[in-house]
Amino acid sequence: MKFIKIQDCYKVYKNGVTATAGLNLEISKGEFVFIIGATGCGKSTLIKMLYREEKPTKGKVIVGGIDVAKLRNGKVYKLRRKLGIVFQDFKLLPKLTVFENVAFPLNSMGLKKSDIKPRVLKALELVGLKEKVRSYPNELSAGMQQRVCIARAMVNSPKLLICDEPTGNLDPETSKEVMDVLDSINKELGTTIVMVTHDKDIVNRMKKRVILLDNGILASDELKGKYKAHETV
Amino acid sequence: MKPFRILFRSINDGLRSVFRNFSLSTASILCTTITLILVSLAILVSINVNSFTKDLEHDLTIVVFMDRDSTDEDAEVIQRKIESLSNVDSVEYASKEVVKAEMMGESDTFSAIMGSWNADTNPLQNEFTIKVKEAEGLNKTAKEIEKYDKVDSVQYGEGMVEKMVSLFGVIQKSTIVIVVALVVVTAFLISNTIKITIFSRRNEIEIMRLVGTSNFVIRLPFLFEGFFLGIIGSIIPILITIYGYMFAYDKLGGYLFSNIIRMVKPTSFVFTVALVLLAIGAIVGMFGSFRSVRKHLKI
Known part of the structure; x- marks a missing residue:
């Protein structure tokens, strides 16, 4: 079953820059997909369209049955509740504890405290940080902070996890830890993961589906892909 | 919830x-x-x-003095006309005999002087006391009444109020x-x-x-x-x-x-x-x- 369908998708920004030019792509439920390509090739725009931060100029982007282009601003939150997003810069709130940061989406949805607690603890257990509930983000290493970010993205049990260069700020060892977490989420929970990355080692080691974008078009799509020697990172 | x-x-x-x-x-x-x-x-x-x-506004009145030769019938006609004006709240008529009696009751001096007046020699005038609804239309209402036949003069706040x-x-x-x-x-x-x-x-x-x-x-x-x-x-x-x-x-x-x-x-x-x-x-x-x-x- 296809969870993401991108059909003839064009995205042209107001300043005239074309980010995607007739992109066609399908991602099935439970897949782990790397999106790679040189800076400015349209990777970020593509994943921004998945969580409706950007709208396609032409064509269709369908995520979990929702046509992103037709989604009204006031209804975007409904799409985002079905997704989890992990950022390169973590986007954790420094004045909140690890527990509060992970509970943040559930709190803002108005869930009961008694419902929030077990879900937060489960999400933290998933990333191996259950013992850090009372810590503040600045007391954690960068790798741990990224794992908190993953826990926050997973707390709502999303079907799709979108990762925008999650290892961009991490050293190779810590990157491996984070990737192990993502891999286990994909394998154990069946969560579809779409990850934008520049990290050659990770892509080559994980042997997952690799989608290469070049100037807004699909340059290659391999099931157990790798970075090729000539590809820029 | x-x-x-x-x-x-x-x-x-x-x-x-x-x-x-x-x-x-x-x-x-x-x-x-x-x-x-x-x-x-x-x-x-x-x-x-x-x-x-x-x-x-509540205290504002227009006093209308009628001609000396006006009769009670004239007064009735004028009263009806005044009552038909939109800004008029109430109209009270007092014949010159009533005015005389009122004034005589106010002081002994008036009583002594006015006591000798009879209906023909009474120099006072029949009058209407009109209360208006709105002060702002006072001038217009007074001017309107002044135009009526058998009306001698009209007195009111003369614009001050x-x-x-x-x-x-x-x-x-x-x-x-x-x-x-x-x-x-x-x-x-x-x-x-x-x-x-x-x-x-x-x-x-x-x-x-x-x-x-x-x-x-x-x-x-x-x-x-x-x-x-x-x-x-x-x-x-x-x-x-x-x-x-x-x-x-x-x-x-x-x-x-x-x-x-x-x-x-x-x-x-x-x-x-x-x-x-x-x-x-x-x-x-x-x-x-x-x-x-x-x-x-x-x-």
Whole structure:
């Protein structure tokens, strides 16, 4: 079953820059997909369209049955509740504890405290940080902070996890830890993961589906892909 | 219940934010306080001027003197005509015999002089005493009556009262303009405070957007913040309105400047004014924050 369908998708920004030019792509439920390509090739725009931060100029982007282009601003939150997003810069709130940061989406949805607690603890257990509930983000290493970010993205049990260069700020060892977490989420929970990355080692080691974008078009799509020697990172 | 939890959380966030940005909040609260004190003064002055104008209007009369040769039949015709005028509240007719009797009753001197007058020698005139509904139409009504046949002359405030009443009207209108201007300034100031709150919480707002918080839930705490700024700003003006007016009423003995201008008793009306101030504070606060939320909160 296809969870993401991108059909003839064009995205042209107001300043005239074309980010995607007739992109066609399908991602099935439970897949782990790397999106790679040189800076400015349209990777970020593509994943921004998945969580409706950007709208396609032409064509269709369908995520979990929702046509992103037709989604009204006031209804975007409904799409985002079905997704989890992990950022390169973590986007954790420094004045909140690890527990509060992970509970943040559930709190803002108005869930009961008694419902929030077990879900937060489960999400933290998933990333191996259950013992850090009372810590503040600045007391954690960068790798741990990224794992908190993953826990926050997973707390709502999303079907799709979108990762925008999650290892961009991490050293190779810590990157491996984070990737192990993502891999286990994909394998154990069946969560579809779409990850934008520049990290050659990770892509080559994980042997997952690799989608290469070049100037807004699909340059290659391999099931157990790798970075090729000539590809820029 | 989920909606109540969201509401409670938003109220809590809004209130916390008022104290978190204390210096800015203080500026907004002070501006609201000053505006509402002026609004309160304007309302109190307006109510008193209104009451005084009504008193004045109530006492306004036009006295119509009829020709000496006019008969009771003429009087009946004229009375009907006067009664048909829109600004006329009541008409009272007094024949010259009735006027004579009234005057004789007022003093012994009048009684001695007038006692010798009979129906033919009585130099007084038949007259109408007319009460009007609105002071502003007094002049027009009097002029209209003066034109009637068998009417000798008409006496009324000769424009003085009208000028006074229209002056009060001007005072009321200018107060309204000033108050509206101040309310607008306050709304802008509160809007600015909220803008800075939005800016200082931009990371939190961005995360809220990305984790799927609805626009309404994101906006609600900011609206409450403006609401609380307005409410807190109205506390001092409310106290001044209630206790200040009562104090002034007692000190001045219920009269302003002289015994002519009677102050309105501070009974339930000061509490109504207090409620109006509270409502203005709340509405201005929410309007100010709504403006900022719409303009600066990118969702």
